[in-house]
Amino acid sequence: MAHDRLWWRVAWRNLWRNRLRTLITASGLAFGYLGAVLMVGLSDGMLVELIENGTRLMLGEVQVHSEDYLPERNMHRTIGGYEGTDLEIFLNQISSQEDVTAAAPRAYGGGLLSSGEETQAALLMGIDPDREPHVTTLLSRVVRGRPLVTGANEILVGDEMAEQLGSVLGDEIVVVAPSSDGSMGNDLFTLVGTFDTGIPAIDQNYGLLALSDLQFLMAMDPARIHEVAITVGNAQDSPRIAETLREFLSDTELPVQVSSWTDLRPELAEMVSLMNAFHFIVVIIIFGMAAFGVANTMLIGTFERRREFAVVRALGTAPIGIGQTVVYEGIVLGMISLVAGSLITWPILVWLHNSPIDLTQVTSGFSVGGAQWRPVLRVEYSIESPIVAGLGLFLTSILAAVYPAWKATRVLPADALADR
């Protein structure tokens, strides 16, 4: 053991014989660490934003429908069939589930919105103005006016729809929708607000009504709804939570279908797994580059010390001891780099998290699978990625030292001393 400590000391001293070289190598590794953690943090931030915009805006993380509702979205296929179901009880059952944060009922209809001379086809969505904000951020996107009040025949439309209709707040809008009894439901609604989600498909096509107002318009019993949107603690756990809920609801004997956002927006789910795979590739590339840098330094270091190694060997040291000291050098170098890396990474991470880089001037962002991504580079921190990256850095410096160490053990004392 005392012997071992000696080798550590030798390694430490050797590292500081060429201070500049060691510092340059260590800072290379430290910046590699910074790069890896930052890249993962940035793309995590992008993912979180994508998932959040994809689910929190309108979808919810889990949805419950009548089993025959999707994909046609036939308005007659309400949860519990023609009779519907007791909403309060049903929603309480769902909310009582562990992991379920909130649940909100919805009904949908297709119809026409007409204001003055203009008429537009619209998707009508009936929501519960009290419950919906606990599940989605849709109502928080009301940029002008105010959210809905139930029972007052009020409507919200997207800003682009409002523009197409030429309507301003306070205008009367005629809403026409085929009813569940086959007649043409029609009534006057007051435009109380417009929303801007940034997703054209929503801003151009949706009209939001209070659930009970839409049910009345479409001659539907208040017990009949098309959808329950659910929000859960962690979006990434949605498939598991949907599965649990499915089992739970199968006891209620309502023929329902429970889908997580990964089923409802498969393209978004694919995007997420693609980006997760991308993390690994980035980390591997960064540390691959760092590994060659370290290997290079160590290799030069060992070549320089050929004569020293030869002397030590000639004095009776086992080759393994020489190899050991080179590997120890790698470990110590890794530790120094890790400390330095952490010291420069954390402040930058915290800074970028709190004041994200805003690229709105350069690009306007894009949308994937109905999820909009704003060009704001927010960094998400996780415990995981700095630890994984730290471990990666450590392994890199050890692995990079293995080859020089092996070379060092192969030094033949007689040849080296004779400068052959």
Next chain:
Amino acid sequence: MRRYQTVRTLVIQLLNTALLLLLSSPLQAQTAREIIDRVDRLLRGESSRGQITMEITTEHWSRSLDMEVWSLGVEHSLVRVQSPAREEGTATLKAGQEVWNYLPRVDRTIKVPPSLMMGSWMGSHFTNDDLVKESRIVDDYDFEISFEGEREGVEVWEFQLTPRPEAPVVWGRIEEQVRKADLMPTWIRYYDEDGDLVRTLTFSGYRTMGGRLVPASMLVTPADKPEEQTVLTYHELDFDISVDESFFSLRNLRARR
């Protein structure tokens, strides 16, 4: 001399044959078009007023509407619902390529936007487009007799209507059967662009109304939902009534009787 005459006769004969050949194919096409056109005119007249009942049956509900219908030429028509009471006064105006609805509950007229022209008209299996497109059938399609002869003991023609290349139509093909004896249509089949049957229009109840023989009943069955249907039955029908274009105005659409 005699020989020359023979040659001359031969030449004339040949010329005649060539002329006949030349003329015969357009002649036939003309005929198909003419027959369809005549069938169309027979059913419509220059102007008309009728009393109809529309019975709609779907998987989820069924309902019956009594309506009064006016038409002028192929460009104008007005339909006003009389019962059930809940929908009394609801009206549809077709003027040229536009369709307007009047909703008495909110006292508003609404123009059906282009995106909803293929949507259901009054919840039936007719589309808004059916109201409009009717007038253009002679312009938008090429006609061809696909069958001529006896079907179930009745002499009929069967026509195949193929849309012209640039025609803005929704059907890939239409087939129509017409009785030879009285030019009455028996059925019309609508196919999509893949050649699949979309719906069938069946005519029946041929009787004389307003001095003309007409099919008093029309049945629409969508091919994908055989259990659903819409039946349109004429109870009264008068032709060549005194209406002019001003009758088919938005103002009159709103006017309650």
